[in-house]
Amino acid sequence: MLFAFKNITYSFGFAQIRQMTVSATLNSGQVLIIRGPSGAGKSTLLRVLARLQPCADGEVFLQGRNWSQIPGTVWRSKVHYLAQKPVLFDGTVADNLVRPFEIRVNSKKKFDPHLAKKKMQELLLADDLWEQDARTLSGGEAARLALIRALLTDPEIIMLDEPTAALDERSRDAFYAVLSRWLAGRDKAAILISHNNEYGHLSCISFLDLAASRGGE
Amino acid sequence: METSTIPISNFQLAFSIILILIAGGISSFLKLGLLKPLIWGTVRTFVQLTLVGYALTYIFKINNFLLITVIVTLMCYIASRTSVKRAPNVHDYPSVLSFVSLWASTFLVGSIVTVLIISPEPWYSARIVIPIFGMILGNTMNGISLSLDRLYGETRSRSAEIETLLTFGATPWEAVRFNVREAIRAGMTPTINSLMVVGLVSLPGMMTGQILGGADPREAVRYQIVVMLMIAAAVAIGCLMLVGLSYKRLFNSDGALQPFVLKSRK
Numbered sequence: 001m002l003f004a005f006k007n008i009t010y011s012f013g014f015a016q017i018r019q020m021t022v023s024a025t026l027n028s029g030q031v032l033i034i035r036g037p038s039g040a041g042k043s044t045l046l047r048v049l050a051r052l053q054p055c056a057d058g059e060v061f062l063q064g065r066n067w068s069q070i071p072g073t074v075w076r077s078k079v080h081y082l083a084q085k086p087v088l089f090d091g092t093v094a095d096n097l098v099r100p101f102e103i104r105v106n107s108k109k110k111f112d113p114h115l116a117k118k119k120m121q122e123l124l125l126a127d128d129l130w131e132q133d134a135r136t137l138s139g140g141e142a143a144r145l146a147l148i149r150a151l152l153t154d155p156e157i158i159m160l161d162e163p164t165a166a167l168d169e170r171s172r173d174a175f176y177a178v179l180s181r182w183l184a185g186r187d188k189a190a191i192l193i194s195h196n197n198e199y200g201h202l203s204c205i206s207f208l209d210l211a212a213s214r215g216g217e
Numbered sequence: 218m219e220t221s222t223i224p225i226s227n228f229q230l231a232f233s234i235i236l237i238l239i240a241g242g243i244s245s246f247l248k249l250g251l252l253k254p255l256i257w258g259t260v261r262t263f264v265q266l267t268l269v270g271y272a273l274t275y276i277f278k279i280n281n282f283l284l285i286t287v288i289v290t291l292m293c294y295i296a297s298r299t300s301v302k303r304a305p306n307v308h309d310y311p312s313v314l315s316f317v318s319l320w321a322s323t324f325l326v327g328s329i330v331t332v333l334i335i336s337p338e339p340w341y342s343a344r345i346v347i348p349i350f351g352m353i354l355g356n357t358m359n360g361i362s363l364s365l366d367r368l369y370g371e372t373r374s375r376s377a378e379i380e381t382l383l384t385f386g387a388t389p390w391e392a393v394r395f396n397v398r399e400a401i402r403a404g405m406t407p408t409i410n411s412l413m414v415v416g417l418v419s420l421p422g423m424m425t426g427q428i429l430g431g432a433d434p435r436e437a438v439r440y441q442i443v444v445m446l447m448i449a450a451a452v453a454i455g456c457l458m459l460v461g462l463s464y465k466r467l468f469n470s471d472g473a474l475q476p477f478v479l480k481s482r483k
Contacts, residue, residue, distance in 0.1 A: 050384060051471055051473060052380060052383065052384070052473045052474070053473060053476070054469065054471065054473075071472075072471040072472040072473065073386045073387065073388050073472055074386065076383055076384055076385070076386045076472075077385060077386025078386075080384055080385070081384050082384070083377075083380075083381070083384075085377070087377045087378055087380075087381040089378055089381075099382075099385075100382075100385035100386075103382065103385050103386055103387045103391055104388070104391065105385075105386035105387070105388075106385065106386060153385055
């Protein structure tokens, strides 16, 4: 068991605040797909698991270690959350890809430009984007760049909030291929929020339906 | 060059009311709605400054070290509350943090100026200490107010980028380092600008006062140079301290952004 969350109890919503309790486990190579109508607290759950916001109760385990034993910065570098709206930093595409490696917690990781360029190709991003200002990318390009940036830092668990929402069919297939290759044979797992029922080449899929488990409180 | 102050008599002082009548006339002619605050402001100016005049005469006469310390600390307290109130992006900010920054920067720089540079006899002479510390405070107050406002405003408008850095494992400091720099820059810029144009665009208030008071302009200039540099130093220290003490308040104990940063301003 690579990753598990037990009785995570969190509140969400703005006009009407609701509370929810959920549990799930993930093995290496597994993909957990979180489904549910909008407003069901899917993004909030991922934010809680990434320790971007606190929860009322519950425990999360990564490689057998309780999350309370791991500092927030280390945790977030291992359990990475990618928001639905891609956020790019000032600078070129290359600057954006290098930026996470300048953070102290990642100092042992090495940025590999060849791997980055290879990933760009796989996700159908042209080579000449490398020196382009990242703020001038289209929505779909920005989403793919953010995905590549997240994959390059090689977290243990990658949590993607509707990663294919801004992608056309071709790049969506490319994305699933890249993700399944990233997972294959390694001690990694992914959690996806997804609205469509196409999961391309992904294997080892399990589902967590949030609307169904509503009413923890 | 033996000159002295030309005193303003009560009658002459009352004559200055004409000036406020001009401003009031413009306000009512254009219906600016500023007549009431203008009158109230005028009354307060007369009353506050008259009282301060008497108080300073008394304080200068007894010239007691403890009393001076209490007064300067009180000035710091008022300035710290004002600086937080003047930052529209900032809510629920503990004025104790701005007080600490103001107090430390003012006492550090003020002591250097009075003890090492001006060295009056005794060194805590109220006639020197109170105006010098007052000038430092007034400027530092504006500086930290700008810094604090910029820190909160920038963090809020760049919250998505800051949070993205956090998702890669950045510490709060790594995530806001850029905004912290911007905030300190914002606080120091007016002071640095004034270093550039001083004497060319306007004569600073202190120098004007000394010259009107009959001092040799060359002497007044020397004082003014000291004052400008001490203000620059105090503003730099004050902004640095305040931003250093404040940026962690934008994060929770786990190093994630506080919810108020992620929401729009109310």
